[in-house]
Amino acid sequence: MTSFCAIVAMLMICFGLAAQTQGAASGPFNKIWTVSLSQYVGPQETGSSVTQLSNGTIVAGGNDANQLNHCGYYGGAWLVAVTANGGDNVWQQLYSSCASAAQSTSYVAHTSDGGFILAGGDFDNPACNGGCGWFAKFDSSGSITWQYDLKGEYTAGAGEIEPTPDGGYIAVGNQSTTTYILQALIMKISATGALRWSAAFPETDQSFPGAFTGGNFTFESVQPTPDGGYIVSGVADAHFRSGYADVLTVMKLDANANVRWSKAYYGANWLSGPAGDAKYPIFQTSDGGYVLSGTVQQRSYPFEELFFLLKLDARGRVLWQTGYGGTNGYYDVSRESAGGVATADGGYVLAGQSNIFLQATNGWMLKTDGSGNILWQKSYTGLTTNDGNVFEQIIQTSDGGYALTGSSWTSDLTYGGPGGSSWTSDLTYGGPGLWLIKTDSDGNIGSCSCMQDTIVTPQPLDLRVVKARFARSTPNLTFIPVT
Numbered sequence: 308m309t310s311f312c313a314i315v316a317m318l319m320i321c322f323g324l325a326a327q328t329q330g331a332a333s334g335p336f337n338k339i340w341t342v343s344l345s346q347y348v349g350p351q352e353t354g355s356s357v358t359q360l361s362n363g364t365i366v367a368g369g370n371d372a373n374q375l376n377h378c379g380y381y382g383g384a385w386l387v388a389v390t391a392n393g394g395d396n397v398w399q400q401l402y403s404s405c406a407s408a409a410q411s412t413s414y415v416a417h418t419s420d421g422g423f424i425l426a427g428g429d430f431d432n433p434a435c436n437g438g439c440g441w442f443a444k445f446d447s448s449g450s451i452t453w454q455y456d457l458k459g460e461y462t463a464g465a466g467e468i469e470p471t472p473d474g475g476y477i478a479v480g481n482q483s484t485t486t487y488i489l490q491a492l493i494m495k496i497s498a499t500g501a502l503r504w505s506a507a508f509p510e511t512d513q514s515f516p517g518a519f520t521g522g523n524f525t526f527e528s529v530q531p532t533p534d535g536g537y538i539v540s541g542v543a544d545a546h547f548r549s550g551y552a553d554v555l556t557v558m559k560l561d562a563n564a565n566v567r568w569s570k571a572y573y574g575a576n577w578l579s580g581p582a583g584d585a586k587y588p589i590f591q592t593s594d595g596g597y598v599l600s601g602t603v604q605q606r607s608y609p610f611e612e613l614f615f616l617l618k619l620d621a622r623g624r625v626l627w628q629t630g631y632g633g634t635n636g637y638y639d640v641s642r643e644s645a646g647g648v649a650t651a652d653g654g655y656v657l658a659g660q661s662n663i664f665l666q667a668t669n670g671w672m673l674k675t676d677g678s679g680n681i682l683w684q685k686s687y688t689g690l691t692t693n694d695g696n697v698f699e700q701i702i703q704t705s706d707g708g709y710a711l712t713g714s715s716w717t718s719d720l721t722y723g724g725p726g727g728s729s730w731t732s733d734l735t736y737g738g739p740g741l742w743l744i745k746t747d748s749d750g751n752i753g754s755c756s757c758m759q760d761t762i763v764t765p766q767p768l769d770l771r772v773v774k775a776r777f778a779r780s781t782p783n784l785t786f787i788p789v790t
Contacts, residue, residue, distance in 0.1 A: 334745075335708065335752040336394035339689050339715050340387050341740025348373050349738030352385060354712030356700045357743070358417045360447050363391045363705065366423055367712040368412035369741045376401055382408035384427055384441075386415075386449055387741060391704060394745060400449045406431040410441060414467045419474075422446040426468040426478055429456050434787055440464035440480065441789075442500060453500040455786040461485050463492060463784060466586075471531050474498040479526035479539055482507055482782055489523035491541050492782065493564050502786045506564035508777040510543055515571040515775040517545035517554065524556070524777070527587040527601075528646070535562040540589040540599055542579050543571065549606055553579040556775060557589065557599060557623050569777055570623040574769030577603045577630070580612055585659070586700070588646035595621040600647035600657055603768060609634060613766060614644040614657045614671075616679045623772060629679040630766040633663055645698045651707060653677045658701035658711055661686065664761055670698040670713060670742075671761065672750055684761045685750045689715025689742050696742065707748040715742040 341350040351372035359365050371385040383403025390397060403410050409431035417423045422445050429441040440457030442465070457463050465480035476496040481489040488509070495503040510522040522544030529539045537560045545554045555578075558569040573579070579587075580602030587601035599617040604610060613630035620626055644659035654676045661671040664686045673684035689696045698713040716739050746752055 334392060335747055335755075337687070337689070337744045337752050337755055337757050338394050339717060339740040339742050340399070341717060341738075342374060343736050343738060344373055346736050349736035350717060350740045351382070351738055352741040353714040353739055354699055354741040354743060355412050356414045357702055357710050357712040358415045358423055359391065359702060359704050359710065360417050360423060361419075361421045362447060364388050364397050364447065365391050365394075365704070365710050365743070365745065366415055367741060367743050368415035368425060368427075369712065370408070370411045371401060372408045374401055376403035378405040380405060380407045384410040384412045384425075385741070386412070386445075387743065388449065389743065391706070391710075391745065394743065398449050402443075402451075404429070404431045413465065416469055418444075418470050422452065424468055424470065424476055426465040426480075428464055429789070432456050432787065432789070434458055435462060437462040437483065438464070439787070442468065442478070442496065444500065454789050455500050456789050457494075458785040458787055459483065459492075460783055461487070463782070465492070465494065466526075467528055468496075469529060469531065471495075475503065477529055477531060477537055479529040481525035482784075486521075488521050489525050490782075491524045491526040491777070493526060493529065493537070493539065493560070494784070495564075500786070502784060504563065505782055505784050507780050507782040508558075509780065510777065514543065514777055515545075515554070515773050517547050517552075517573075518543060518571075518775075519546050522546075528589050530590045532559075532591050536560050536567065537564070538589055538591060538597055540587040540601075542587070545573070552606070553604075555579040555587070555599070555601075555617075555770070557597070557619065558775075558777070559623070564779065566777065566779060568623055569775040570772050571775040572617065572625070572770045572772055574771055576606055577613075577768050577770060578606060580604045585644055586646040588648065590649055592649070596626065597623070598649065598655065600644060600655065602644045602659070603630060603770070613768075614647075614659060614673070615768060616647065616655060616657070616675065617770065618679070625770065625772050627679060628768045628770055630768045631657065631673055631681070631763060632661060633763050633766070645700050645711075645713070648701060648703055650674070650703055654682065655679070656701060656703070656709060658698040660697045660713075663763075664759070668695040668697060670696045670711065670744075672698070672701065672709070672711070672746075674750065679765065681763075681765060683750055684763065685758050686761050687744065687752075687758045689717065689740075689757070695739070704745065709746045709748075709750065711744050711746075713742045714739040
């Protein structure tokens with residue numbers, strides 16, 4: 308049995324621009340949580356997902372490749388919990404087995420009991436050929452209530468997990484066959500971590516025009532729907548006359564994962580971004596339809612990438628679609644979106660990364676109304692404007708603001724102290740740190756110079772909908788207890 312232990316990561320150093328620009332930590336913040344071991348081993352921390360617990364604490368789930376874990380190896384799944392008002396440290400822990408960087412975090416979501424649920428990976432379990440999925444339930448202090456590894460035909464894992472009204476969970480991702488073909492995977496998990504049912508959906512020549520048997524198909528996002536079923540988004544391989552491509556898919560499933568309808572979306576000029584490079588959050592709207600967000604990519608040079616919003620009716624037909632981004636004179640293009648969320652005022656907010664503003668990759672966020680019209684837009688940097696800054700997920704917080712996590716490359720020489728409370732010289736030697744920011748409802752971080760307004764305009768897209776058909780099968784999955 309694989310042994311996971313949690314250790315408090317004592318080597319943390321928190322760099323916080325909020326502490327520099329606003330004095331005492333309060334309200335919004337912009338901080339990078341990072342540690343480097345030497346000039347030869349720089350920071351290797353990243354943020355993958357963020358959630359807010361019922362007590363207000365913000366938890367970022369991420370990964371670390373170079374902190375010493377409990378048995379002298381390096382890295383693991385890293386969770387950082389901070390206050391919503393100022394981003395002060397609440398707790399941070401590293402979860403690992405006796406191997407290097409063998410555990411990872413993909414997604415965290417708060418639960419009604421005040422804790423949270425995690426989907427990730429375990430690559431140190433000999434029962435799994437190429438790696439197991441890892442599911443774990445935590446209380447609000449980061450202690451594990453239960454955890455299981457997921458074993459599939461060859462490999463299996465989930466990129467998103469969400470609570471369901473019955474107290475259990477729904478998770479989506481993919482499983483790999485012994486011939487290394489990815490099949491979309493959905494799993495219903497009980498409140499105690501037992502696998503209730505699962506379904507896999509392989510791609511075939513009959514799935515949609517352009518699909519082919521043996522193509523890879525993966526689910527990227529899932530949300531429970533009021534009728535007891537689920538709405539799921541994904542990305543499937545396609546082969547058109549112009550070459551291989553990725554295609555957006557949406558499926559409506561009933562409570563037992565039987566297909567009610569499924570659709571594919573692509574156009575003459577625009578297609579989905581590559582599977583795994585962006586997330587595709589989908590959710591039902593109050594009118595019974597759905598909104599899907601993520602990244603689309605141009606079919607031809609310069610292969611521009613845009614954030615997008617796609618509004619669908621209750622049967623998956625396109626009501627409107629809008630792209631956001633563009634190019635500049637250096638042929639830099641906007642990059643993938645971490646996806647978006649619906650906001651309390653009936654609009655939407657998108658976040659991800661773009662390099663069209665400062666000729667360097669920066670976090671980018673924009674707010675729209677309910678029809679996709681831009682209300683405001685801003686780019687964000689971590690410690691400098693010339694380093695790589697990437698948002699991986701955004702949520703709206705209980706005060707109406709936004710929390711985002713991702714990664715930021717730090718400068719060779721920065722200043723910081725534990726918790727961001729004091730400032731002494733410290734070398735970080737570049738490398739990514741876990742980036743965590745909190746904004747107000749207008750995307751502002753006080754008077755922080757780390758953000759600037761941007762001026763892109765919405766762009767038309769040409770995605771059209773076609774009927775899709777994916778046959779449901781029952782995969783051979785096993786849940787393995789781990790500690």
